Amino acid sequence: MKTVQVKLYLNLRKYATPGMDNGQGPVSLKAGHTAKDLLAVLGIPPGEECTLVVNSRIAGKDLLLKDGDQVAVLPPVSGG
Amino acid sequence: MTFSLRGKVLDIDLTAGKAREITIPEADYRAFLGGSGVAAKWFYDTGKMQCSPLAPEAPLFVMTGLLTGVNVPTACKASFCGRSPATGIWSESTVGGRWPSALRSCGFDGMIISGCSAEPVYLYLCEDKVELREAGYLWGKDVYATQEAIGEEVEDENLRVAAIGPAGERQVLIAGIIIDGHDARAAGRGGMGAVMGSKRLKAIAVSKGKKTPKPYDPDALARARREAVPRIREKTRGLTDYGTAGGVPVVEKLGDLPIRNWTGGSWTEGAARTSGQAIMENVGVGHYACYRCPIRCGKEVQVTKGPYAGTEAHGPEYETAAGFGAHLLNDDLHTIVSANDLCNRLGLDTMSTASVIAFAMELYEHGLIRAEDAGGLELNWGNGEAILVLVEQIGNREGIGEILSQGVRRAAAHFGPPAAEFAVETKGLEYAFHDPRAFTSMALVYATGNRGACHLEGLTYFSENRAFPPELMGLEPEYDPHGFQGKPLLAKTMQDYMGTFNALGLCKFLIRGHVTPGEVSDWVKACTGWAMDAPELLTAGERIFNLKRLINTGLGISRKDDMLPPRLLVHDRVEGAAGGSLPHLGKMLWEYYRLRGWSPEGIPTAERLEQLGLPNR
Known part of the structure; x- marks a missing residue:
């Protein structure tokens, strides 16, 4: 098992788990879990476009997450 | 017909x-x-x-x-x-x-x-x-x-x-x-x-009169609208709720936000304090929609600071919130709202105004402007009072505003070396607030933009981040945000598509609703009766882009001008999601010109002009 710190942005906060505060909090994963598995654990459907930033780096969905990773889950880039 | x-x-x-x-x-x-x-x-x-x-x-x-x-x-x-x-x-x-x-x-x-x-x-x-x-x-x-x-x-x-x-x-x-x-x-x-x-x-x-044009085939148009509008609404809900400024924290996290005249890497807490959510929670009073718009991204706010405190005004857009916020290290949303309102009253472009103030603050930091040059103003980063005074001085061409009102390029020439090192512009237009080091296709969009460093001519950061999935344009679905592979074709394709929007009178946020060239050409067909399909629409976009280039080459523009300033080309952000990234502009430009049918000097060739039905003179 490993625990990553997750922050959900904007409309993705609707996928917050009960242990989160304002879309932010720890999520427990199995040892081999990747970023894609994290999205499944959060219940974010594959059709929901989002970008992952892991430890301040944009990450692919196949990235193997480590214990203590800081994961931001962002909707598609916004702004004008 | x-x-x-x-x-x-x-x-x-x-x-x-x-x-x-x-x-x-x-x-x-x-x-x-x-x-x-x-x-x-x-x-x-x-x-x-x-x-x-x-x-x-x-x-x-x-x-x-x-x-x-x-x-x-x-x-x-x-x-x-x-x-x-x-x-x-x-x-x-x-x-x-x-x-x-x-x-x-x-x-x-x-x-x-x-x-x-x-x-x-x-x-x-x-x-x-x-x-x-x-x-x-x-x-x-x-x-x-x-x-x-x-x-x-x-x-x-x-x-x-x-x-x-x-x-x-x-x-x-x-x-x-x-x-x-x-x-x-x-x-x-x-x-x-x-x-x-x-x-x-x-x-x-x-x-308002009574001569609004009538569509050629109103039934076909109504069907197309019924299909499009629910999808547009669903996919742009974030814009509806928080406005374009709602994106400030997301953009910051992606390393896309300009911080401290493009020198900073991250500004997480400041971004949260100056976001569209914070603005609406603190001073929001309502929403606003342009004509025929199902997105409703406009926001109305209470002005709480400055000479017009107590009045209501239009809320700051993303570009304004980023420009008068992170760009100046100002995390006071009340100053942002007031600066936005002052710009609107005076009739100033908020983006260039914020940019020239960021430039002035960096000159102040380096001792190239002193307080006595600015009428006693201390131009420290984040000084909200100074920001509001500068906006008024720029709008009225008073004090140091006389120089700053001419934009970054001319102001840099006035202050002399090494001020140009801090001037972030291309072809004389100050940059929009999406960093070409975060999504490097934007380096091409800025370098070749027909009006200068404009994000709207390509909007490829939407494509790279899948806000507008590239496969909807027949392109590769995934890009390395800091790499260069595939970026020239992405930039050209999106420039051609976006060129049609300012010609048709459409808002570019439609692409956030995944509106494709096929769908737009159906709308054109229903309105005009023309048998226009997606390829003809995109060819029109390419023709328009090349004609503007032709106007510019006649005014002396060539490859020497398709350039990024040193701040964005050779200085990396050091930290944050775009830390260490620099755009491979030369490599991308070469391929981009080839795709455009332009000479290595960036001039449209006679052959390509003829293909597009444009004059060759």
Whole structure:
């Protein structure tokens, strides 16, 4: 098992788990879990476009997450 | 088939005080669509590109889009086009709101304005009535007061006005044209407000008429609308809830936000404090939608600081929140709201104004500007009081504002070396607030943008981040945000597509709703009766892009100008998601020119011009 710190942005906060505060909090994963598995654990459907930033780096969905990773889950880039 | 959308175009000579009606051939609409596309065609044909932008003979083109005013999602735009006094090259400044559709409801597709009035005037349109009216009593008034005064004079509560403020009157080179008074949508970029000011044209006021164009096939259009609108609404919900400024924290996390005149890497807490959510929670009072828009991204706020505290105003957009926030290390949203309102009142482009203040603050940090040079102002990063004073000085060309009002490039020349190192502009236009080091296709978009460092000509950061999935354009679905593979084709394809939007009068946020060229061409077909498909639409976009390039190459633009400033080309962000990334501009440009059919010097080849049906001279 490993625990990553997750922050959900904007409309993705609707996928917050009960242990989160304002879309932010720890999520427990199995040892081999990747970023894609994290999205499944959060219940974010594959059709929901989002970008992952892991430890301040944009990450692919196949990235193997480590214990203590800081994961931001962002909707598609916004702004004008 | 009939082309029923066409209206009249006014040819206005302000020197003579006369207006006549002209008709644009249908073939020009078919090839260049309308809006800034048709304006570019006419500008090229006049042969007046070399006219000094602020000279009386310089033409100002005001053109609505082909679909503007028709019941098509977001079809609300008009473009102010001509030669920019800030950059000296092609400029188009496109704006939504409700003024453009009102103009078209009077039976006019647009106007070509030249000459210079001996005394200040404003133009009033009401159905077939066209009047030049005395505006001496309006000269010196801000944009909101101008709207109110003209509304009282013509006794029309629903009057729509496009006006300049004191900045345009004083020919500030970063002055824009503000639409709809307090609702304040802006044709901000490129200094077209100074062009209006140089002609002593204070405003163009329109009373809504009954000649809104009717679509060729209303049933087909209604079906297409029913299919599109629910999807657009669903996919743009974030814009509806928080406005464009809602994206500030997301953009920051991606390393896309300009911080401290592009030197910073991350600013997480500041981004949260200056976001659209924070603005709406603290000072939000309502929402605003442009004509025919299902997105409703506009926000209304309470001004709580500065000379107009206690009034209501349009809320800051993303570009304004980023510019007067992170760019200046200012995390006080009340200052951002007030600066935005001041810019709108004065008629200033918020993006260039924030950029030139960021530039000044960096010069101050390095000792190139001292407090005594700025009338005693301490230009420290994040100094909200100084920011608001500078906005007023720029708009009124007072104090150090006299120099800053000319934009970053000229200000750098004034202050001398090494000030140019801190000047972030391309072709004289200050950058939009999306970092080309975060999504490197934007380096191409900025370098080759026909009006300078403009994000809107390509919007490829949306594609790279899948806000507009690239496969909808037949492109590769995934890109390395910091790499270069596939970026030239992405940039070219999106530039061609985006070029059609300012010609059709559509809002580019439609791509956030996953609206494709096939869908847009169906709308065009239903409105005009033309058998236009997606390839023809995109070819029109490519034709328009190349024509603007042709105008610019005639003004001396070539590869030497398709360049990024050192700050974005050789200095990395060090930290944050874009830390260490630098765009491979040279490598990408080479491939981009090949795809465009341009010479290695960036000049459109005779062969490509002929393919596009453009003149080769």
